[in-house]
Amino acid sequence: MRVAIITVSDAAAEGAREDLTGPALREMLQAAGAEVVGLEVVADEQARISAALRKLCDKGEVDIVLTNGGTGMGPRDVTPEATEEIIERRVPGLPEAMRIRTLSATIYAMLSRAVAGVRGNTLILNLPGSPRGAKECLEVVLPVLNHATELLRGEAKECAGRLHRRSAPKTVD
Numbered sequence: 001m002r003v004a005i006i007t008v009s010d011a012a013a014e015g016a017r018e019d020l021t022g023p024a025l026r027e028m029l030q031a032a033g034a035e036v037v038g039l040e041v042v043a044d045e046q047a048r049i050s051a052a053l054r055k056l057c058d059k060g061e062v063d064i065v066l067t068n069g070g071t072g073m074g075p076r077d078v079t080p081e082a083t084e085e086i087i088e089r090r091v092p093g094l095p096e097a098m099r100i101r102t103l104s105a106t107i108y109a110m111l112s113r114a115v116a117g118v119r120g121n122t123l124i125l126n127l128p129g130s131p132r133g134a135k136e137c138l139e140v141v142l143p144v145l146n147h148a149t150e151l152l153r154g155e156a157k158e159c160a161g162r163l164h165r166r167s168a169p170k171t172v173d
Helices: 021-031 046-059 079-086 093-102 107-111 131-153
Strands: 002-008 035-042 064-068 116-119 122-127
Touching: 002 021, 002 046, 021 035, 021 064, 021 131, 035 046, 046 064, 046 079, 046 116, 046 122, 064 131, 079 116, 079 122, 093 107, 093 116, 093 122, 093 131, 122 131
Parallel strands: 002 035, 002 064, 064 122
Antiparallel strands: 116 122
């Protein structure tokens, strides 16, 4: 699994703040066996974010692009819009799962506007900007990312037995 990371931050792009989230995600991905092939920082500008995403996806050298930052409700938080502008298909289950799982840690998870989608054979997933939030969200989806990559490459094998299915609730008659 080849992954590129884009940190979306005006302050980090200007050199006024060190990017801590991108390196934290890289470390977590490498520990999971992923190959991190790129780590870049862009300002909170929709055109720049879209261009960076488009370039990474269209080169065909990465399976997954993770963004971090710009998913909130602030006036300069435009990462979801930049992502939606270039994706061909949405993958709503990933950000839904992240929000559901992290809601138990912080009520602010419900304010996340993160999206996920596919462009070509590349999955794009928006993560929060804080190192802690980004790592918590990545932890939720990490178990399915290899399979997502296999699906996009057309290499997926039988899904049954790969991941444990949750038991259906028992009904009372």
